[in-house]
Structure formats: C-alpha cells, structure tokens
Amino acid sequence: MSRTSDPATPAQAHEPGGAASADLLARYGDALMTTFGTPARALVRGEGPYVWDAEGRRYLDLLGGIAVNALGHAHPRLVAAIADQAATLVHVSNLFTSRVQVDLAEKLDALVAGDSGLGARVFFANSGTEANEAAFKATRRTGRTKVIAMEGSFHGRTMGALSLTATEAYRAPFAPLVPDVTWVPFGDADALAAVMDDTVAAVVVEPIQGESGVVVPPDGWLARARELCTAHGALLWLDEVQTGVGRTGTWLAAEHDGVVPDLVTLAKGLGGGVPIGACVGLGAAGDLLQAGHHGSTFGGNPLACRAALEVIAVIEEDDLLAHVTATGDWLAAAIEGLGLPQISHVRGRGLLRGVVLTAPVAKDVHAKALADGFLINAPRPDVLRLAPPLIVTREQLEPFVAALPGWLGASA
C-alpha cells in the first residue's frame, strides 16, 4: 500500500487561493446554487492521500471527500477497474442486470450477514440519503409507522432521511416532514427502553455519529438497542453510510458491538468516490420491499458496482482493515501524546476520529490547517474530524500531528 508520491509544492503558509482558484470560485458563485457556501479551494488532481489545488499546492487529505475516498485518490486499481468497465458497459437500467451487480450484491450480503446465518438482500441506490429512503420505505412495510431516531443524528437531506435527521437548522425550512418520529438521546438505554413498544417499526442508529462530531455511544448500548428491537418486533436499522466499508477497522462498525441489524445502509466509502448507495436487509427484512415498491434508474449500474467491487477487493487483498485499526490507534495516541491542554481527548475508531478541543476554536484550526496544506473539517465548534483515506500511512500523518500544536497556539 506504500505508494510513491511526488512531494511537489507544499501549501504556502496562510496564503489564500491564487488567481486560477479565484476565477473558478467567482464563476462557481454565479453558476451554482448557494447551498454549500463558498468552496474552500478549487482542486485539480489527487494521488494517494494528497490533492493539489489550481495553484499547484499540495494538501494532505485527512477528510477523504468526507469519508468517501477509501483508497485515496487515483488508486491505480480503481482507475483501471473504472476505465475497463467504462469501456465495457456503464449503464443498463434496472430492466436488466449485469454480472458485476450480482457479484456486488452477493459480496455485500456476505459482508453484512457475516456468520449470522441470516440471508440478506440488497437494494442499490446512488447516495447515502437514497439508501436511507429505501430503508425508511422498507420500515413502512412492517405495517407500523413509528420510528425512533437519535438526537444528534444525521441521515441525509432528502425529505424522508431529513425527517430522521436531528439538526433543527436542516429541518425547519422544510416542515412539515414525515410524521411519527420519536427522538431519544443517543446512547441512553433507559430513554430508549422508555419509548419502545409493539407499535415501533424501527430504531434508526448510527453506530458512531459522524456529522455530529464522531460521537461514540457507551459500550453495550447498541447491544441493548438490539435486544429492545427484538423484544418488540421492531427493526434495528443501522445507518453505516459513514462508518461502513472498513472506516472503523471492521466492515461494519456494529461488529465492534457484536450486533446483527435488520437493515444496514451504506454509501460513502463503498464506491471509493463513484456514487453508490446500498440498503441491505437481513432475514425477513430483506423481503419487505416487493415488486413495484421502490426503484431507481441509476441504482446499481455496472460502473458503480465495478468500482465498489474493486474497493472491497483492495481492502481485502491489502489487509486494510488491520491497517486502519493500527493506523487509527497510532494517530489517536500520537495526538493525545502531544499532551496539549487545548486538546481534551480523541474519540472515534479506526480512521474516523474526532479531536475534541477544550475551546470552540475548531473553525479557526481548520482554516489554519488548510492554509498549511491539510484538509480536515470542523463538524462542531469544538471538534475536528479526521477521516483520511484508508491507505494513509503513519509517515504521511506525522506532519499533521507535528503541525497541530502550532494551529492551537501551543508551543510544540
């Protein structure tokens, strides 16, 4: 997995984007809707864990397209697989199938079902929110409508997934949303037990809340949620859009808790950057959506399926799950080992980490890191999120750890 990479020009300290970027960003401002605000940079290419902007400055990508670029940028195997598939068959609609689609469905079913002994079936979509729409519709086929969702949750921006997303600023402009959602504090077993009864269709959970700042629930909580769902005939629906596909050092984050869900949604890391989402139903949950209940023109097209198969193959063949665990543990220990009073602790698992600061300066740190050639983000005022490509090495991460004290105003 060690890939050569030319060091090129490091980003100039605190220098804003140059003329080429400024021109693109001005055109962006006129041509695109304002949904995302002003982009941080215009990027032109990537290789391994690095990307370059229009001025030729290099950045270490510790965000990975927000947990998407599992194999980094321009991974030779992914490039070759996509090119080969593009020259063979890109799209056929779901009136037809393809070998790569069936291969990927079987592979996902096996990875998700593990040794649970349950059969699994998959529905392919094109994004995380769409994978969740499929799961949400599947919950309605139980004959129940009540869904329990978590405070701090993020499940996507389409109307159904938004109805299960906690952030008020995302929800309020679009009310009324889908009704019959009950909210409980994330990680609170007693609160969950108090709202569970035999009218609950599903409990929807992120095993680690990513957008909310890489929040890990207490040990045993997910297993308790599983027990409560089983006791009340409710579906346990895990949104592993961010945590799945090796991000936390196992195929699913729920494996750490020994929990077998009924529904799992995947997307971000699955295609290594090619858009794909998947809703996997285990056992009876795989039969809830029947002919005519749901559909997608693009979902599961050969190009996306081939990319996902290649991502999974590289993770397996390069033993990346063990690498993610070792590298993530090293990174967390190295950051905590700085012993900075500005850092409270590092949370998360594998290569999904939140650096919790003792003051709400995450946005400022993010801006300084960007100026120095490091891409991270600030999902909360006091949390930095790190989700680098799964292929990143310690050696590549060391400059980030070394620079952190400077951005926090600490002497190294």
Ligand SMILES: *Cc1c(COP(=O)(O)O)cnc(C)c1O
């Ligand atoms: C990013 C994310 C989504 C939404 O995925 P999109 O591809 O942006 O629609 C849903 N759930 C979780 C947990 C996510 O992190």
